[in-house]
Structures are given as structure tokens and as C-alpha cells.
Amino acid sequence: MKAGVDVGPTNTDAALLDEAGAVLSTVKVASVPGDPVASVTAALAALAAPPPAQVAQVAVGLHGAAAAVDGRRGLCRVAALRIGGQEAQAVRPLFGWPEDLRRAVEAGSAIVDGGGGLDREDWTQLDRDAVARFASSVAGRAQAVAVTALFSPLDAEQEHEAAEIVRAELGDLPIALSADLGTLGLLERENATVLDAALSGFATGVAERLAEALSPVTAVHVTRGDGTLMSLEHLARHPGLSLGSGPASMLRGAGVLTGLEDAVVADVGAKRIRVGVLAGGFPEEAVAGARIGGVPVGLRIPELIRVARPFEPAELAEAVDRMQPGAGRLPLVVVGGGAHAVPDGLHPEHATTAGAIGAATSPVGGQYERIVRLPDRAELPAAMEAVVEQARASAVRAGADPLNVRILEAADTTLAYLPGPFVRLRARAAGPPARL
Numbered sequence: 001m002k003a004g005v006d007v008g009p010t011n012t013d014a015a016l017l018d019e020a021g022a023v024l025s026t027v028k029v030a031s032v033p034g035d036p037v038a039s040v041t042a043a044l045a046a047l048a049a050p051p052p053a054q055v056a057q058v059a060v061g062l063h064g065a066a067a068a069v070d071g072r073r074g075l076c077r078v079a080a081l082r083i084g085g086q087e088a089q090a091v092r093p094l095f096g097w098p099e100d101l102r103r104a105v106e107a108g109s110a111i112v113d114g115g116g117g118l119d120r121e122d123w124t125q126l127d128r129d130a131v132a133r134f135a136s137s138v139a140g141r142a143q144a145v146a147v148t149a150l151f152s153p154l155d156a157e158q159e160h161e162a163a164e165i166v167r168a169e170l171g172d173l174p175i176a177l178s179a180d181l182g183t184l185g186l187l188e189r190e191n192a193t194v195l196d197a198a199l200s201g202f203a204t205g206v207a208e209r210l211a212e213a214l215s216p217v218t219a220v221h222v223t224r225g226d227g228t229l230m231s232l233e234h235l236a237r238h239p240g241l242s243l244g245s246g247p248a249s250m251l252r253g254a255g256v257l258t259g260l261e262d263a264v265v266a267d268v269g270a271k272r273i274r275v276g277v278l279a280g281g282f283p284e285e286a287v288a289g290a291r292i293g294g295v296p297v298g299l300r301i302p303e304l305i306r307v308a309r310p311f312e313p314a315e316l317a318e319a320v321d322r323m324q325p326g327a328g329r330l331p332l333v334v335v336g337g338g339a340h341a342v343p344d345g346l347h348p349e350h351a352t353t354a355g356a357i358g359a360a361t362s363p364v365g366g367q368y369e370r371i372v373r374l375p376d377r378a379e380l381p382a383a384m385e386a387v388v389e390q391a392r393a394s395a396v397r398a399g400a401d402p403l404n405v406r407i408l409e410a411a412d413t414t415l416a417y418l419p420g421p422f423v424r425l426r427a428r429a430a431g432p433p434a435r436l
Helices: 036-046 064-071 099-105 128-137 157-170 186-198 200-213 232-237 245-258 313-323 351-361 377-397
Strands: 002-007 011-017 023-030 057-061 078-083 106-112 144-149 175-177 219-223 229-231 263-268 272-279 305-308 332-335 364-373 406-414 422-431
Touching: 002 036, 002 245, 002 351, 011 036, 011 351, 023 036, 023 351, 036 057, 036 200, 057 245, 057 351, 064 200, 078 128, 078 157, 078 186, 099 106, 099 186, 106 128, 128 157, 144 157, 144 186, 157 175, 175 186, 186 200, 200 219, 200 232, 219 232, 219 245, 229 232, 229 364, 245 263, 245 272, 245 332, 245 351, 263 313, 272 313, 305 313, 332 351, 364 377, 377 406, 377 422
Parallel strands: 002 057, 057 219, 078 106, 078 144, 144 175, 263 332
Antiparallel strands: 002 011, 011 023, 219 229, 263 272, 272 305, 364 422, 406 422
């Protein structure tokens, strides 16, 4: 058996499923303010379940990371290092952040020489002395470091080189690298990396407490924003991946409860309705404009339209129409604690705990993305295979069973705006949790 828990700002939902995925029982309890781990243990205690040792897996959806960013609390102070020289000077790191969030997070920033071209022969060496000077200047202030190189989607070598220098100067501080997040746009990727580093203290504490609280369970995972899971160890390394995980679990749960791979989903909460799209059994990701705490980020989180409650039916209908993919309309699935307030659409059984069911039934996932120069299209299959293998390895590092990882997506996109035959390669992989 496996259990899923979805920690929300008001309520925490839990669900127990058997090996075939059938829902055995569900429960909804009040969340413990400011304490997602206590909320998890309270929900599991209220769930009509066997002893924890008989539950093979618990998957937890945490609202805490987003709440920490929104509330500007529990965040580490981050030193933001950008590698790129003159090409990266136009906009400084953390530009455009809400002032209160920037004050809560920033421990200093610098732009150093390095990289600097699309071709390897055009690159400049990393200014190692400048990196060391910056690290020394933030000693005693910085609790974590975020490193972003302008061309890391092409080659992440200089980010790793800079991390070694920073570690030599500052010791064993958390260091987030933008290459690990895999998105392309510089500012959005940098913002995501800084938030990833800022959440490192929160994530480490939550991971340790969850492991202790659920120690009899064979495997404990947390949800991530792309609709998959990751291990507690992976959460501690990459806490930013948990942002957007609540809506992602809700979308996944709506699909599981209805058997639909593609649908528009309305999650009706006490204060708002979130409308998103399920595509191929996973959340449709925000293509542009994803924001966390008022900051544009390059994270893979669901595309959502929010409608405040109380709502006008026409307003909700407009949101649903905007999320429809085209002329062929998808069915509307209504879930969440306030689902009864929306009479239209499908209302599946257990709709009020869809997020917990989505968490329990999600696979462990991994993604990889990079830009390559391909003067000869005949080289594409080999280049794509390398990216696919990296995606598969990413899923295994997140806790997937290495013998059962499958590829969900492998796509290539020609980047016409870059000089030369550059192609963006992307792959997604997922598999069941590895048994310990």
C-alpha cells in the first residue's frame, strides 16, 4: 500500500491506496500553521491506515517552499554569482525582484569574466581570482551561493569550476548551479537558481524531519512542479523543484480519478480557483511568465489561471476557455474542497482529496535540456540519445528504479534566432520509486 499527502495552507489531505491504485480511504484535517511536517503526521494519524511499517511508500506534497517565498521567511541569504563578462552586464542579478524579497535573500552579487561565446573557440577563461575575491567578500554573510553562467545550457564546465573555488573559500555551504535546473533564459534561470539556494535551509530541515517522522516507511518522496516525485535527498539538493508541486499533484489526481490523460481541471479552494491543463497525464507547463513570489523563474511548473472566490460563472467559463488547447474542447474536471460550488464538469469520487491521490500515484521523474550545434542533421540521433541518457540518469538520482525508467518525451527544436545550426534538445523520464 502507499499513501499520499497534500499539505495546503488551510487543510492537509491524505489518501491510502492499494497496490493496484484503488483508493482505500481519504481524510482532510486542518494544517498546522507554519509546520508542514506536523501537518503530514497529523493527516497520516487521522487516516484509517495500517501501521506505518506496512505502508511501502509515502508521497508528500509540500506547500511550505512556496509559502516561505511568499511570506519572505525561513530563507537563506544567498550570494549570487554570474559568469559571463561584458555580455552579461546589461541587467544585474536579482533585478526586478520585489524589494522585500531581495532584502530577505541577497547577501551580495557579482558578475565575473568567463564563457562569452556560442563557439568553444570564442570562450574566455573563467576569472578564478574574481570568483575567489567575491566568495571571500561574502564570507560570514552568505548562507548559500547561486552560480549562473550565461552559456551553461551549452556547457556547464565553468559553473562547476566556480563552485569548487567557492567551496574552497567558504567551506561546505549549499551551492546551487543553474545548469542543474536546465532552462534556457538567463534571468529566469538565474532567478530560479537563487530561489533554489534560498530554500536550501528550509528543504534540509523538512527532509530531515520527514525522514525521522516516517522512518518505518520503506520510501518517502516529495512532489515536484512537473507532476513527478523526488527523494528527500534530492529535495535537500534541489528544493526549488518543489515549487508549483501543489497544483501539479492536483492535476495528476484529477487524471487518475477520471482516467483521463487530457483535460482542463478546476481546483476549487476556499479563496480561489486554479484552472490548469492535464496533457498526456502530466501538467501542461507554463511556457512563459511563470512567477514565484513576484519573481519570473525558469522552473517547470503548471500553467494556471487563478479566479478569486466568490466568483462569477462567466469569469470561470472564460478561464476554462482560455485553457482549452484549440478547436477540440477537452472535458472539464472539477476537484478540491469547494468543488460543489461549480456545478459544471466532471466531479469524480474523492475529488476533494485529488492532490493527495495525485501525489500517491505519481512516478519519480527527471529532465535534461541542452543546446547543441548540429551542422549535420545526421548527428541528431546520437545527440538526442545523450540527452535521453542524462534525463534517465536524472530520474535515477531523484530516486527512480533504474531498471524501470521510461522516456516520457524527447524533443528537438531548431533555434532560428541563434547564428548557426543550434538545436535545443529536451528529454523527460520517469519511473517507479526504487525499493530500499
